[in-house]
Amino acid sequence: MWHNVWSMVHLKGFATRNNLLEHRRLLSLINSMADGVIAVDEHSRVALYNASALNLLDLNTDIQNQPLVDVVKIYDKAKVEIDLQKLIDSAKTPVSSRDYLLHYNDSSEANLYLSIAPVHLGYGQAGQRGYVLVLRDITKEKSLEEEKDEFISVVSHELRTPVTIAEGSVSNVEFILDKTGDISDLKEALKQAHVQLIFLSELINDLATLSRAERGRLIVDVTAINAHDIIDGLVKSYEPEVKAKGLQLNTDIDPHLEVLYSSELYVKEILQNFITNALKYTSKGQITICAKQIKDGIEFQVSDTGIGISKSDQDKIFQKFYRSEDYRTRETKGTGLGLYVTKKLADLINAKITLDSELNKGSTFKISIPNIKKLQS
Numbered sequence: 001m002w003h004n005v006w007s008m009v010h011l012k013g014f015a016t017r018n019n020l021l022e023h024r025r026l027l028s029l030i031n032s033m034a035d036g037v038i039a040v041d042e043h044s045r046v047a048l049y050n051a052s053a054l055n056l057l058d059l060n061t062d063i064q065n066q067p068l069v070d071v072v073k074i075y076d077k078a079k080v081e082i083d084l085q086k087l088i089d090s091a092k093t094p095v096s097s098r099d100y101l102l103h104y105n106d107s108s109e110a111n112l113y114l115s116i117a118p119v120h121l122g123y124g125q126a127g128q129r130g131y132v133l134v135l136r137d138i139t140k141e142k143s144l145e146e147e148k149d150e151f152i153s154v155v156s157h158e159l160r161t162p163v164t165i166a167e168g169s170v171s172n173v174e175f176i177l178d179k180t181g182d183i184s185d186l187k188e189a190l191k192q193a194h195v196q197l198i199f200l201s202e203l204i205n206d207l208a209t210l211s212r213a214e215r216g217r218l219i220v221d222v223t224a225i226n227a228h229d230i231i232d233g234l235v236k237s238y239e240p241e242v243k244a245k246g247l248q249l250n251t252d253i254d255p256h257l258e259v260l261y262s263s264e265l266y267v268k269e270i271l272q273n274f275i276t277n278a279l280k281y282t283s284k285g286q287i288t289i290c291a292k293q294i295k296d297g298i299e300f301q302v303s304d305t306g307i308g309i310s311k312s313d314q315d316k317i318f319q320k321f322y323r324s325e326d327y328r329t330r331e332t333k334g335t336g337l338g339l340y341v342t343k344k345l346a347d348l349i350n351a352k353i354t355l356d357s358e359l360n361k362g363s364t365f366k367i368s369i370p371n372i373k374k375l376q377s
């Protein structure tokens, strides 16, 4: 196909053998480029193009000599078509932009990098003027950039409140000590600062796990896990908090649980996230931890009698930074990262999470964890 396309290219000044050789070299060079390249003549008709350009434009026809504006249609973010001819006419020196969009027939779109450079197509001779357009699909880069921007804005927003409160509380302490010397007010100011600093350290921990998970840096260290021991440990560590909130913590564990082959660290971290949430979003009643043997491993379950999760929120709570709009959720501190990280860890150990919840009744988070050794064999 390339032979056909390029053989149709008409460039002046290829009379000698050397020029012909150079021309072929140029063609094979352009053909090997991943970027789309289109050269147009002074009347903005296509004089040269490569396969990447056709791919990007989703065309499978010969575009030789066609008016560029018929072949390439670009849009801005507001979906308004850009006047490409005007862009070309104003390109006295090379210009480029990363803000254009291409629309496809199946109504999908791609972010486009486009550069336009005025050139002489006369190949070293005083000849025809024209323009070379370079086109690149930058959809992936753009979405990463957007995600990064969103991440930075959410994190800085999340950090601002606790840092301001902690700073205010500490400065209050200084003020009280300086002016009144009365230490009874100190306790409240220090408590406030402490709460905010705990939140900040949780946020930083979540972010650190998240960044390791996203970079694929987490290693699954498979060991033989005794689920009874894990649950006993969790119950011991959560009991004081459960009591302080006037709740009950129950367990319902299959006495015939087999050894589980998985990552003890991630299994613990996942269950901890479920229990921490159950505690956070339950003001009366009980939290129950269950474990039962399933065919390929163990199914754990953490149920609570808390505020519950609406159907529409159930689809969203595993998303990064998502927190329910429910005022009762907003009364508690949280990063909206816990379940997102939990899902990432679950994926790493091939575990499946299911959620059953009813608003104002309570929630049950289930996770079935397979034996990794059995899976691999």
Ligand code: ADP
Binding pocket: 277, 278, 280, 281, 304, 306, 307, 308, 309, 317, 318, 322, 323, 324, 325, 329, 333, 334, 335, 336, 337, 338, 339, 340, 363
């Ligand atoms: P965080 O708890 O820090 O907000 P998570 O990612 O752990 O973040 O949870 C996301 C959201 O899911 C919470 O903000 C809350 O709205 C909802 N949620 C999670 N667990 C429960 C639960 N046990 N009961 C009610 N809502 C919950």
